[in-house]
Structure formats: C-alpha cells, structure tokens
Amino acid sequence: DGGITQSPKYLFRKEGQNVTLSCEQNLNHDAMYWYRQDPGQGLRLIYYSQIVNDFQKGDIAEGYSVSREKKESFPLTVTSAQKNPTAFYLCASSQRLYNEQFFGPGTRLTVL
Amino acid sequence: RKEVEQDPGPFNVPEGATVAFNCTYSNSASQSFFWYRQDCRKEPKLLMSVYSSGNEDGRFTAQLNRASQYISLLIRDSKLSDSATYLCVVGAASGTNAGKSTFGDGTTLTVKP
Numbered sequence: 001d002g003g004i005t006q007s008p009k010y011l012f013r014k015e016g017q018n019v020t021l022s023c024e025q026n027l028n029h030d031a032m033y034w035y036r037q038d039p040g041q042g043l044r045l046i047y048y049s050q051i052v053n054d055f056q057k058g059d060i061a062e063g064y065s066v067s068r069e070k071k072e073s074f075p076l077t078v079t080s081a082q083k084n085p086t087a088f089y090l091c092a093s094s095q096r097l098y099n100e101q102f103f104g105p106g107t108r109l110t111v112l
Numbered sequence: 113r114k115e116v117e118q119d120p121g122p123f124n125v126p127e128g129a130t131v132a133f134n135c136t137y138s139n140s141a142s143q144s145f146f147w148y149r150q151d152c153r154k155e156p157k158l159l160m161s162v163y164s165s166g167n168e169d170g171r172f173t174a175q176l177n178r179a180s181q182y183i184s185l186l187i188r189d190s191k192l193s194d195s196a197t198y199l200c201v202v203g204a205a206s207g208t209n210a211g212k213s214t215f216g217d218g219t220t221l222t223v224k225p
Contacts, residue, residue, distance in 0.1 A: 035215075042199070042217030043156070058212075090155055098144045098203025098213050103155035 003027065004104035006091050011109045013085075021076045021107045023091030032074035033092045033101060036060060043090065049074055050097055078109065085111045113138060116202050118216035126224055129190045133219045135200030136182045144203035145176055147185050149196045150218065156199055159185075190223045197221070 004025045013019045025032065031050050035043040045058030049068040063082025068074050074093075078085045088108050092101040118135045125131050145162035160167065162174040162183050173186040183200055197218040204212065 043215045045212070048212065088153075094213075100144075100146050100158050100161060101201075101213065102158065106155050 004091060004093055004102060006089075006104035006107050008107060009105065011107055013109070013111050015111055016080045018080060019078050019085075019109065021078070021089055021091075021109070023074045023076065023104060024072055025074075025093040025102075025104075026072060027093055027102065028071070029093035029095050029102075030071070031094045031097050031099070032068065033094075034058075034064070034066065034074070034076045035090045035092065037088045037090060046076065048097075085109060114217075115139060116200060116214045116216040118198075118200055118219045120217060120219060122220040122222055124222045124224060125190055127190055127192060129223075130186065130188045131190060131221060132187075133185045133198055133200075133221075134182050135184070135202075135216050136180075137202040137214075138181070139202070139204045140181065142181075142202045142204045144201075144213070145174075145183050146201040146203075146213075147172075147174055147183075148199040148201060148215075150199055151196050156215075159198070187221075190221075192223050192225065195221055195223045 007022045033048040034046040037043050044060050046064050047066040049055040052071050065077045090106045091104045094101045115138050147159040148156040149159045150156040160174050162176045166175040171188045175184045197220045199218045200216040201213050
C-alpha cells in the first residue's frame with residue numbers, strides 16, 4: 001500500500017531532551033512537509049522540502065531541524081530550544097509544491 | 113489579515129440540511145485550491161480539489177471565484193458522519209508564499225439527528 005507513515009504515534013520526553021520524529025513516504029513524491037497543530041488550532045508549517053538535500057523554513061521553524069537525505073524520508077528533530085514542544089505533529093507529502101498534500105497519521109508529542 | 117480565512121463556526125445543522133462554507137484568500141496569484149476534512153485527533157484528508165469550472169462529488173460541490181478571491185464548499189443532505197472540521201487550502205505560485213500551500217484554520221461542522 002502506498003502512503004505516509006509516522007512513528008511513533010505517541011511520544012513522551014523530558015524537558016531539555018532532543019527528540020526525532022520519523023516520516024517516510026512511498027508515494028514517490030518530491031515535496032515533503034512538517035506541520036504542528038495545537039488543540040483547537042489550525043496547522044502551522046514548520047519546514048518543507050521541495051527536493052532531496054534541500055529544505056526551507058516555514059512559519060515556525062525556531063527550535064526545530066530537519067534533513068532530507070533520501071526522497072522517501074524527512075525526519076524532524078524537536079530540540080531543547082523549542083519552548084513549548086507539546087503538540088500534534090503532522091508530516092505530509094505532495095508530488096510538487098502546492099499540489100494536493102497527503103498526510104501521515106501524526107505523532108503526539110508530550111514533553112513532561 | 114490572514115492569507116487564508118475561514119469562518120470558524122461552529123455550524124450546527126440537522127441531518128438532511130444543506131450547509132455552505134466560504135474561504136477567502138488574499139494572494140491573487142494563487143493557483144491551486146483544495147478542501148480537506150479533519151476528524152477529531154486525526155490527520156487531515158483530502159476531500160476534493162477545486163477547479164475554476166467548479167466540481168461536484170456526490171453531495172459535495174466546490175466552487176472557485178477568482179474575481180472575489182474565495183472558494184466555497186456546499187454539502188447537501190448532511191449526514192451525521194459529515195461532522196468534522198473542514199479546512200481550505202490555497203497554493204501560490206508567486207507572491208510572499210510562492211511555492212507553498214497555506215491552510216485555513218478550519219470550519220467546524222456538527223450534524224445533529
């Protein structure tokens with residue numbers, strides 16, 4: 001089955017620790033994205049990548065980092081510099097930028 | 113002003129009702145438009161793309177008005193299962209958001225028996 005996978009579904013970390021969220025797609029899409037969603041709020045773009053080895057900051061990139069070494073993978077690291085990391089993190093991909101995006105099931109991160 | 117704006121609702125309608133949502137966008141260079149549905153604590157899922165000529169998928173009709181810079185979603189004969197948050201998405205080829213898609217904050221629909 002083609003699709004996007006994110007792992008883990010739930011993640012708990014202590015304050016001050018870095019944590020990496022996984023995102024893999026087998027749709028052969030060029031573009032990939034990371035969003036953050038807080039309760040009752042809309043999606044906010046963290047980072048996006050148009051092609052392998054290239055990525056751009058979104059609207060709320062501070063405290064986050066990404067890499068795009070393979071077309072299929074776009075991991076997101078939430079660093080200790082992110083002041084309020086507890087949120088629902090969604091990864092998406094699309095054939096090209098501004099084409100329709102397809103989302104993974106998301107990772108709920110709770111920082112204790 | 114937000115680049116993509118939606119009425120947050122909530123819209124509370126009885127089963128069988130017709131309900132319409134609007135979404136306005138500020139970038140006149142926008143060229144791709146979509147409606148997504150998001151259930152509580154789930155990921156957004158593509159509902160339909162919006163084309164210049166308008167398009168229909170069963171009970172759902174989407175329209176684009178470039179002159180007034182808005183898109184709309186009409187749901188006819190509402191079902192309980194239509195209860196969700198509906199997100200509009202606008203993609204721009206140029207301007208401040210060139211190459212990116214911008215999501216609205218969503219409109220919440222509750223269909224009641």
